[in-house]
Every structure is written in C-alpha cells, then in structure tokens.
Amino acid sequence: MKTYRKFWKLGRPDLSTEFFDINRDGELVVKEGNYQYNLHDLTKKFGTSLEVAFPFIIERRLQELMDIFSRWIKAYRYRGKFIYHYPMKASQNKEFVLPIISEGGNLEVTSANELWLVKRLWEQGQFNTRIRVICNGPKTNYYLSLISELKDKGLQITPIIEDRTELAALNGFKGEVGIRLDPDVKIRAHWDKKIGRFGMSAQEILSLGRIRNLKLLHYHISKQIEYQEDIIAPLKKAMELYVKLHKTNPNLDMIDIGGGFPVPFEGKPLFGVEAVAKRVIRLVQKATDRAGIPHPDILCEWGSYLVAPAQVTIYRILNEKPIARAVAKKWYVIDGSFMNDLKDTWAIHQKWHVVPVNHLAAKKLTRTWLAGLSCDSDDKYTAGGNYILLPRLEDLANGDQQFVAILDTGAYQDALASHHCLLSSPIKLVIQNGVITVARKRETAEEVGKQFGW
Ligand SMILES: Cc1ncc(COP(=O)(O)O)c(C=O)c1O
Structure with a gap:
C-alpha cells in the first residue's frame, strides 16, 4: 500500500494529509491517534453526498502553529507574545469554533451576526475572560x-477602524481600538485587487494624528498567498507605519498580520x-x-x-x-x-486535491472531469x-460503486x-474521539422547498 499512499499523496504533513492513509482493502481512512475512521464505510452507512469534519485536525494544527511561534519567540528573545485569532468567516460551524477556543484561540469576526454568536457564548459563560x-x-x-454592549x-x-466614518463612529467607544x-x-494572489476597498493608506492614517485608545495596527492583504515574499512585503510596509504611528500613539503594542497563509489545495507542497x-x-x-520601541504582540488571522x-x-x-477531443477521456457525474x-x-x-475513497489500489486509472448534478x-x-485520475468504472465488480473525496474543503465552502x-x-x-455525530441531516425536498416559500 506504500506506493499507493505515495501516489495519492497521503500521509504527508507538507500537503496536510498526514492523518489520511489507505487500508489493506484500498480504502481511504483517517487516523486520530489509535482511532481509525474508514471513509468508505461512512458512505455505506450515511450515503452521499457527504461532508465529514474532523475537529481534532484543527486542534493539532493550532497547537503546532502556537508551538512554532512560541519556540522562535523564545529563541530570538523576542519580548512580545504570539496571539492567534480565528477568523470566523472561514467556517462558523460550531464544531470548528469551539475546539479552537478550547485550544486557546481568540476570535476575529466580520459581521454583526458573527458577533451575535460570540455574545451568546459570552452570556452562557463559556469563555475564559482572557479571550479577545x-x-x-x-x-x-x-x-x-x-460591540459596545459586549x-x-x-x-x-x-x-478595527476601516475608514474615517468608523473613526468618528467609534470616537466615544470606551475600549481599545485598532486601525x-x-x-x-502588489502580490500574486487572486484577492489582491488593483484597487482595494479595505483600510486606509499609511499617509491617511498618519494624518489622523493621535487616535484615541489605539492599540493595534492591522492589515489583511489577501487569501492563499503562495509566495513567502508576498507575506513579508506587506509586513515591511506595515512596520514602517507602525514605528511612525507609535510616536503619536505610544499605547500601540500589537501588529496583526491578517490572514492568507496558503493551503496546498492542489496537492502541491508550498512553504511551512x-x-x-x-x-x-x-x-x-x-x-x-x-x-x-518595545516589541509588539504579533497577531495572525490565518x-x-x-x-x-x-x-x-x-x-x-x-x-x-x-469526452471527445479533450485531455480527459470521461465525464464522471457526481451525486452533488x-x-x-x-x-x-x-x-x-x-483547484482541489481529489482522491478515490475506495479502490485506491486500482491498477488502471482513467483521466476524468467531474460533472455536478445541476443543469449548469x-x-x-x-x-x-x-484531468483527474480515478479508477475505471468498468473494472468495478457488479453492484460495486466508486466514491471520490475532495480534500481540504473545511474553509469558506x-x-x-x-x-x-x-x-x-x-x-x-463530525467525528472526534471515535464518536460520529450527524451535524446536518440530509435535506428533504420539503425542507429545501420551504426555504423558497413552499
Ligand atoms: C480581515 C481578514 N482576516 C483574515 C481572513 C482569513 O483569510 P485566510 O482564510 O485566507 O487565512 C480574511 C479573509 O478574507 C479577512 O478578510
């Protein structure tokens, strides 16, 4: 199975598939410590289309992220802290947010409705008061x-003040603010727009002079930043502003580098x-x-x-x-x-890292394109x-079916x-500690129709 594991790029930390493996029957499995979850069995039990979330993977990744920063903060004798803020927009699912909080993560929200969820948790007494x-x-x-109520x-x-209107609106706010x-x-990423609409230029921020209770300087340049230099270049610009801004705002002591750390979605390694x-x-x-000036705390929102x-x-x-006349030979129509x-x-x-859920050890594969179930x-x-290489359907035994997994679908989708x-x-x-929970049932026609007034 070793060669097949290698072929499908499983068990590789650099591709974030370290918890994925193939069992003896050529099926895709996920390993949490000594638990093993057979994804093919899950398709038989629960049917497809199927999403499977593994909160333990988030916990491990967060622990590792915080460990790495702490280690280097210590090694460099850096005198600020590293603070992780989870941007809830990446996935507001409770089964993702709660484990992050329990591992010591803080939150970043982008809308009143996300903050309303935070309010509910706060009112239920579920937060350590240190959370930010x-x-x-x-x-x-x-x-x-x-914001004021909380x-x-x-x-x-x-x-975080986005513009002059918000600066005015937050003028009477009693707590600390960021800008x-x-x-x-300019960086090489889809979201780096020619003309950005968020934030203010360094010049404009400096022209504001002293900003009441200014604690934090923030920027977010893009998502999926695939070149290391493109993570560093905006930070250089931000630090130029930070030192100038500190002169008029000596309470400033946090730099927040936003989100954008990339995921090897295509099964191609990036940087660590x-x-x-x-x-x-x-x-x-x-x-x-x-x-x-003092070293600030370093925040990220990856x-x-x-x-x-x-x-x-x-x-x-x-x-x-x-399919005639194309690099792929067949459409495979999926049930989603x-x-x-x-x-x-x-x-x-x-692009996605796509792997079969069963027949991972198939000797013959075919070049496919995947077609969705809508009429579009x-x-x-x-x-x-x-093209996407997948096992050939003609090789399946009678009654056998082929399943396919799209990896790394936990953010935004x-x-x-x-x-x-x-x-x-x-x-x-949702699967954790050997326990499988149905977080969302299959929608019936009636339930879907209801959302459209039927
Ligand atoms: C302000 C801000 N922070 C963080 C993020 C998270 O980005 P990513 O998921 O790419 O790390 C976003 C994404 O749009 C954002 O707008």
Whole structure:
C-alpha cells in the first residue's frame, strides 16, 4: 500500500494529509491517534453526498502553529507574545469554533451576526475572560451597538477602524481600538485587487494624528498567498507605519498580520509555517529595535490554513460519459454539485486535491472531469483544464460503486453553499474521539422547498 499512499499523496504533513492513509482493502481512512475512521464505510452507512469534519485536525494544527511561534519567540528573545485569532468567516460551524477556543484561540469576526454568536457564548459563560475578539468588516449601527454592549459586559473586544466614518463612529467607544492599513503592495494572489476597498493608506492614517485608545495596527492583504515574499512585503510596509504611528500613539503594542497563509489545495507542497514565523518575528523585532520601541504582540488571522484540511466532501460517481477531443477521456457525474457545495470551484476556479475513497489500489486509472448534478454547464471540475485520475468504472465488480473525496474543503465552502436547481446539501458528519455525530441531516425536498416559500 506504500506506493499507493505515495501516489495519492497521503500521509504527508507538507500537503496536510498526514492523518489520511489507505487500508489493506484500498480504502481511504483517517487516523486520530489509535482511532481509525474508514471513509468508505461512512458512505455505506450515511450515503452521499457527504461532508465529514474532523475537529481534532484543527486542534493539532493550532497547537503546532502556537508551538512554532512560541519556540522562535523564545529563541530570538523576542519580548512580545504570539496571539492567534480565528477568523470566523472561514467556517462558523460550531464544531470548528469551539475546539479552537478550547485550544486557546481568540476570535476575529466580520459581521454583526458573527458577533451575535460570540455574545451568546459570552452570556452562557463559556469563555475564559482572557479571550479577545477583533471586529473587522464594515460596521453597521447594529454591529457597533453589539460591540459596545459586549465591551460593557467585560469582553476584551477590539473594533478595527476601516475608514474615517468608523473613526468618528467609534470616537466615544470606551475600549481599545485598532486601525486597518491598506499596505498598497502588489502580490500574486487572486484577492489582491488593483484597487482595494479595505483600510486606509499609511499617509491617511498618519494624518489622523493621535487616535484615541489605539492599540493595534492591522492589515489583511489577501487569501492563499503562495509566495513567502508576498507575506513579508506587506509586513515591511506595515512596520514602517507602525514605528511612525507609535510616536503619536505610544499605547500601540500589537501588529496583526491578517490572514492568507496558503493551503496546498492542489496537492502541491508550498512553504511551512516555521519558515514564515521566523521571518515575521525577526522582521518585527529588527524594525522596533531600530526605532528603540518595545516589541509588539504579533497577531495572525490565518483561517484557511487552520480549518481547510479538517473537512472532506465525498460524492458517489453516478455514471460516466465519453469526452471527445479533450485531455480527459470521461465525464464522471457526481451525486452533488460543485456549484452548490464547493462554490469556489466555480467562483474562483479553485483547484482541489481529489482522491478515490475506495479502490485506491486500482491498477488502471482513467483521466476524468467531474460533472455536478445541476443543469449548469459550469457545474464541473476539470482541475483547471487538466484531468483527474480515478479508477475505471468498468473494472468495478457488479453492484460495486466508486466514491471520490475532495480534500481540504473545511474553509469558506459551507457559508458560500447554495441550492441551485434545489439540490440538497450534503449530509454532514463530525467525528472526534471515535464518536460520529450527524451535524446536518440530509435535506428533504420539503425542507429545501420551504426555504423558497413552499
Ligand atoms: C480581515 C481578514 N482576516 C483574515 C481572513 C482569513 O483569510 P485566510 O482564510 O485566507 O487565512 C480574511 C479573509 O478574507 C479577512 O478578510
């Protein structure tokens, strides 16, 4: 099985598949300590389309992230702390958010509704009072009123000022605030827009002079930043501003580098956290040492990095159709929808690490494109015009079926999901400590219809 494990790129920390393996029967399994979950068995028991979330993977990744930063903070004798803030937008699912909090993660929210969830947890007494919540995104009046309410109730909450309107709106706010810089650095990522709409230029921030209770300088340049230099370049710009801003705002003592750490979605290794952590710490240390000011706490909001590898989406291949004149030979039609369940496939041409759930040791494979169940010709996955190798259906024994897993689907896809052609969303399982919980049942036609007034 070793060769097949290698072929399908399983068991590799650099591809975040270290918990995935193949069993003796050529089936995909996930290993949590000495527990082993057979994904093929799950398809038989619960049917497809199927999402399976593994919170333990998030916990391990967060522990590792915090360990790496702590280790290098110590090694470099850096005098600030590393503080992790989970951006809830990456996945607001309770089964993801709660383990992150329990591992010592803090939160970043982007809307009043996300903050409302935080309020509910706070009111239920579920938080350690040390937890800090950062509030990004445009601040509606309702959002601002929730921020003030939670501050009054004792939560450490830091709204981030996006523009002059928010600066005015937060003028009477009693707590600490942050401000968002638009670093104006061009990087190689889909979300780095020619003309950004978030934050303020360094010049504009400096022109504000003293900002009441300013504690934190924040920026977020993009998601899925695939070159290390592109993580470092905006930080350089931010630290230039930080040292200047510190002169007029001496209480400033946090630098928040936002999100964007990449995930090897395509099964291609990128760079590791360790290399970036070292560079980030050293850069901030040198900039502040040169200016003779204290080392700030370093915050990050890496969302996809933490949660994407903790979920897989599984489909059954319903049938096949030949493709003439293309690099792929066959359409494999799945019993779900890329457009609905994995929206980024369609929206940003996201590529995925795709592996069979069974017959992983098949000797013969075929080049496929995957077609979704909606009527839409865009509901497909072609690996960017390439092909996806999967076992041949003609080799299956009578009555046997082929299942396919899309890895790393834990970030963003759930909140973006939709009901094109009124297809049902996948059933969702959460697996932890050997216990399987159904987090979302399969939607019936009646339930889907209800959402449209039927
Ligand atoms: C302000 C902010 N922080 C953090 C993130 C998380 O980014 P990622 O999931 O790529 O790490 C985002 C994503 O859009 C964001 O807008």
